[in-house]
Amino acid sequence: DTTASSAVEVDRIAADPTAIPGPIRRNTPKTHEIELVSREVISEIEDGVQFHYLTFGGQVPGPFIRVRQGDTVILTHKSAPENVLLHNVDFHSVYGTGGGAEATFVTPGQSQTIKFKAMYPGAYIYHCAVPRMDYHISSGMYGMMLVEPEEGLPEVDHEFYFGQNEIYSQQLAGEKGMHEFNFEDMRKETPQYVLLNGEKQAITANRRGALKVKKGEKARIFFVNGGPNLSSSFHPIGNVWTKTWREGAIASNPERFVQTALVPPGSCGIFEMDFPVASTVHLVDHALSRVANKGMMGDIIVEGP
Amino acid sequence: DTTASSAVEVDRIAADPTAIPGPIRRNTPKTHEIELVSREVISEIEDGVQFHYLTFGGQVPGPFIRVRQGDTVILTHKSAPENVLLHNVDFHSVYGTGGGAEATFVTPGQSQTIKFKAMYPGAYIYHCAVPRMDYHISSGMYGMMLVEPEEGLPEVDHEFYFGQNEIYSQQLAGEKGMHEFNFEDMRKETPQYVLLNGEKQAITANRRGALKVKKGEKARIFFVNGGPNLSSSFHPIGNVWTKTWREGAIASNPERFVQTALVPPGSCGIFEMDFPVASTVHLVDHALSRVANKGMMGDIIVEGP
Amino acid sequence: DTTASSAVEVDRIAADPTAIPGPIRRNTPKTHEIELVSREVISEIEDGVQFHYLTFGGQVPGPFIRVRQGDTVILTHKSAPENVLLHNVDFHSVYGTGGGAEATFVTPGQSQTIKFKAMYPGAYIYHCAVPRMDYHISSGMYGMMLVEPEEGLPEVDHEFYFGQNEIYSQQLAGEKGMHEFNFEDMRKETPQYVLLNGEKQAITANRRGALKVKKGEKARIFFVNGGPNLSSSFHPIGNVWTKTWREGAIASNPERFVQTALVPPGSCGIFEMDFPVASTVHLVDHALSRVANKGMMGDIIVEGP
Ligand SMILES: [Cu+2]
Ligand SMILES: [Cu+2]
Ligand SMILES: [Cu+2]
Ligand SMILES: [Cu+2]
Ligand SMILES: [Cu+2]
Ligand SMILES: [Cu+2]
Ligand code: NA
Ligand code: NA
Ligand code: NA
Ligand code: NA
Ligand code: NA
Ligand code: NA
Ligand SMILES: [Zn+2]
Ligand SMILES: [Zn+2]
Ligand SMILES: [Zn+2]
Ligand SMILES: [Zn+2]
Ligand SMILES: [Zn+2]
Ligand SMILES: [Zn+2]
Ligand SMILES: [Zn+2]
Ligand SMILES: [Zn+2]
Ligand SMILES: [Zn+2]
Known part of the structure; x- marks a missing residue:
């Protein structure tokens, strides 16, 4: 093995495309407490083809995070104890060094909590941003945070x-x-x-x-x-x-x-x-x-x- | 030869850039009968360099198709009898499975006709979409269908x-x-x-x-x-x-x-x-x-x- | 040496990001006399790593040129006498064959002057465009000409x-x-x-x-x-x-x-x-x-x- 990783196996990596928090119907700001868990797992790309995935939440892409412009997020990044690598999270939706990457840097079993306000609307990627972040993202460590505009989004089916x-x-x-x-x-x-x-x-x-x-x-x-x-x-x-x-x-x-x-x-x-x-x-x-x-x-x- | 193809030779593959149907000056919908012919030919990329082209109409890009939003198209896809491969057409301008690819799938010498309405305006590619479609498109099987907006386009020279x-x-x-x-x-x-x-x-x-x-x-x-x-x-x-x-x-x-x-x-x-x-x-x-x-x-x- | 170049060494290639002419506060057109000097130099990509740079003005990117829509530019392209290659300049901000490339083509030690009007607003690249221009640009021969719109740009810090x-x-x-x-x-x-x-x-x-x-x-x-x-x-x-x-x-x-x-x-x-x-x-x-x-x-x- 050239790349260190744990031996945790999971049956399915593919995120469920329908696993999305519902549209926001609030007119006032809210504070969210959200936990993102870095998990190193082995799973299959296709039948019989194994790969050492690095993930948020054991799925690719990572959990869909949905907030409203002006909301506050208390985000805890936790690294599963079975992990062997270092991880963090860079949110493109956040102003601040590394988009929060330095403050969320953790060793296996540890966790770090950051608090931020979602100041601008849009759909933004979050991803691991440790050294060799290209390897971590290629292996699965990315997801989306949607910051809805204050007026919300049009209804769809x-x-x-x-x-x-x-x-x-x-x-x-x-x-x-x-x-x-x-x-x-x-x-x-x-x-x-x-x-x-x-x-x-x-x-x-x-x-x-x-x-x-x-x-x-x-x-x-x-x-x-x-x-x-x-x-x-x-x-x-x-x-x-x-x-x-x-x-x-x-x-x-x-x-x-x-x-x-x-x-x-x-x-x-x-x-x-x-x-x-x-x-x-x-x-x-x-x-x-x-x-x-x-x-x-x-x-x-x-x-x- | 690693790739099957016919031995039909043509002198010129390059589509004439001026071979465009004229601007549409109608205010009412029309029905078009259009024939697209898949042709496998040998021609030159440059002097002395031969290539097994796969084409629509013996030219690259394929014939320019011009309709108006709301028009109906009765399109016949025909495969030249000298061909040896299977072909079809995916129109990005069409709603429906494969953009019409499944319904236009033909063997050499056969033809298939589909009927559709151009529902949204814009310039859209059409291309062959059989398995290994990247090989078919790389070899020349693509062209444009322009769907003019109802109000037409500004005059140019x-x-x-x-x-x-x-x-x-x-x-x-x-x-x-x-x-x-x-x-x-x-x-x-x-x-x-x-x-x-x-x-x-x-x-x-x-x-x-x-x-x-x-x-x-x-x-x-x-x-x-x-x-x-x-x-x-x-x-x-x-x-x-x-x-x-x-x-x-x-x-x-x-x-x-x-x-x-x-x-x-x-x-x-x-x-x-x-x-x-x-x-x-x-x-x-x-x-x-x-x-x-x-x-x-x-x-x-x-x-x- | 596979690529001909001079032996002139410079300590720093990186353009100073703050070396920008100030915002334009004029309401009337102006004529600028600008000199761009092609310079072939040896410098370091990183500590201990040398490269034969081809540059405008001994820096990458080349000097920032700032004019206002409607201004006239009298531009002299000069090739440093120590150079060994041919160079010219293609301005994307200029109407005319090669964006001025044919008229600015010079041998080492020579210079050529062109005169043009900046007719459309925007930020445009200029670059060397001799044969093998990809090699010249890769080696550093590109920069920006900003053509401010007549009303200027909003103030920033x-x-x-x-x-x-x-x-x-x-x-x-x-x-x-x-x-x-x-x-x-x-x-x-x-x-x-x-x-x-x-x-x-x-x-x-x-x-x-x-x-x-x-x-x-x-x-x-x-x-x-x-x-x-x-x-x-x-x-x-x-x-x-x-x-x-x-x-x-x-x-x-x-x-x-x-x-x-x-x-x-x-x-x-x-x-x-x-x-x-x-x-x-x-x-x-x-x-x-x-x-x-x-x-x-x-x-x-x-x-x-
Ligand atoms: Cu990571
Ligand atoms: Cu990023
Ligand atoms: Cu085909
Ligand atoms: Cu397509
Ligand atoms: Cu040059
Ligand atoms: Cu250019
Ligand atoms: Na592989
Ligand atoms: Na960010
Ligand atoms: Na070749
Ligand atoms: Na389509
Ligand atoms: Na290198
Ligand atoms: Na130009
Ligand atoms: Zn392994
Ligand atoms: Zn980022
Ligand atoms: Zn940093
Ligand atoms: Zn052959
Ligand atoms: Zn398509
Ligand atoms: Zn299908
Ligand atoms: Zn050398
Ligand atoms: Zn150009
Ligand atoms: Zn030319």
Whole structure:
């Protein structure tokens, strides 16, 4: 083993895209107490392919955090006692050195608490930011904090949460067994896997199941690109982004009817989509060599007559 | 031969940038009957360098399709009988599974017809989307469908049509003879050629001839990036995009005086430009290592006193 | 030596981020006489690592040029007599063949003067554009010309100037001694160094010193991405871009609260940021494998209680 990690095994890494706290209907600020737990685990990228994941909460992307502009967050970062590496958290939604990274730096079994106010609206990535943070993020340590604007977001029928990251491995995609981390391929930015929610085509019928909506409904997609290196050309096959807030910058005007939205690493996108036709929508990175073998696809089945 | 293809040879692959149906002056919807023919052909990337192109209509990019928002399209996809591979078409302008890909899937000599309504305005790519679609698109199977907004587009003096795609070959750029496809380089996203309209510097005086405009005129550029993997940093040397609809999202406000526009793979851009000075404009991907040896350049000569 | 260059040594390549001409308070046009001097020099990327830089003015990025829309520029491009290569300048802010490149082409010791009017507002790159221009830009030959809109820019407390470029070397990052240029790695777009102001982490306490601002102040960042090939995912760690003019297109509306802005090669960005919290801000390319070993970071220390 070239990369130290624990031997904790988990059956599923892929975050449930529907596990999102509900829309905020408050008009007044609130204080949230939130715990983020760094967990080093072994799990499968695809059947028979193991990887030493580094995660927040044992899932990729990490837990979706939802607050309102002006809210206060008391955030505890805890490192699971089984861990062997150091971790912290950089929140792009926070003013302050490292976005909180220095104050949340912990050894295995320890925890640190920070308090901050969410001062500006938008969808922001959080990620581990220790030295070799590219390795930690590639291995899964990223998630989204949504800071809703004071007036809230328009109602939709569904909200879904997705995260993209690329994995650099010493084995070829699909080779059975443990995939060890490949620092030289990361330097060259040539990954073996590019994943949506941490597993090869996790959110499809072939693995964890596709999402389902009904014809005529409307959905909002929250998308975080952990990277660590690749921009995503995020596209819904058989559909179009009716509204696009590029980089999650929700205080700006959305662009209309965008087919493919470039989302840089270390950023987010917010997308709205309609489902006027019964069909299957495939969410992909339209750098298409990342879809089949490398695994970057997720499905939404639109049920209807 | 590692990649199956027919032996049909054609003299010129580069689409004529001026071969665009005229602007739409209707106020009422119309029904179009359109035929797209998949053609596998051998042609030259540059003098003495052969390649097994996969195309729509024997040209790269494929035929420019122009409709109005609300129009109905009856589209027939036909596969030339000399073909040996399977093909289909995914239209980003269409709601429905695969953007029509499943319903247009054909074997050599067959055809399939679909009917759809163009529901949202913008410039949208269409492309082959069979398994290994990255190989099919890299080999030339992409084009543009423009869905004009109901109110139409402002008048300009010229409209030009360009498409970018990258080719992954087992030989180095410039090496004489047949260039066979290189799947490993496509996996690494390191092409040998990056082309504007399918040939090395096709639209320049050295090959198929530069475009010509007159000082004081205004042009609109329709640009489609097939990819399959690279974003284009599309720039007019010696000029500037006076108006830019990034990703072809024409229902949004254009950005003004953009020097270099990022267009992701699987997307389009619409650009307006003025020609106040007699000069030669070179259209390039400003990732400049793609220009000289790899071939990504096209010229507009601005004639005038 | 594989790449011809002179033996002139300079101690510091990194441009001073504060060396910016003051904001323009005129209401009437002006004529500027400006001299840009191409200089080939040897200097250090980091301690003990030498490189044959090609520069404008012996610094990276080259001198910041500031004019007002409608101003006239009489620009003299001079090549230092110690040079051995040919050079010229392409200004993205100029209408005309090569953005002035053909008219400014000079041999060592020569000079050429051009006269032009800055017709459109924005932040524009200038760069050498001789054959193998990717090699010249990678080696340092790029800078920014700001064309202020007629109404000027809002007041801020600080303006800072940064440039990003990637270096392709035959040695690994950090290897002591002379680093020779690597044309094959440039073809593959896999650099060894990605730099802010031409040296590894130049604008940090470890090298040339961090920038300093006071809590409560506001700054404007002028950022030019020379490339020659990589897009930058420009991000302020521990902060956010309160206003973003992507591609330097200042005639467009800025986007608000952007965490990470994609700036293509051959383009610029203008960013405003607030400093509500005493902290250290790290400017990075959020393609994070470019930060530590490859060197792409610069610091702003926010002093305050
Ligand atoms: Cu970590
Ligand atoms: Cu970050
Ligand atoms: Cu095909
Ligand atoms: Cu597509
Ligand atoms: Cu030069
Ligand atoms: Cu340029
Ligand atoms: Na932050
Ligand atoms: Na692998
Ligand atoms: Na579509
Ligand atoms: Na080749
Ligand atoms: Na120009
Ligand atoms: Na090196
Ligand atoms: Zn192991
Ligand atoms: Zn720090
Ligand atoms: Zn599609
Ligand atoms: Zn062959
Ligand atoms: Zn499907
Ligand atoms: Zn230029
Ligand atoms: Zn040397
Ligand atoms: Zn020229
Ligand atoms: Zn950050």
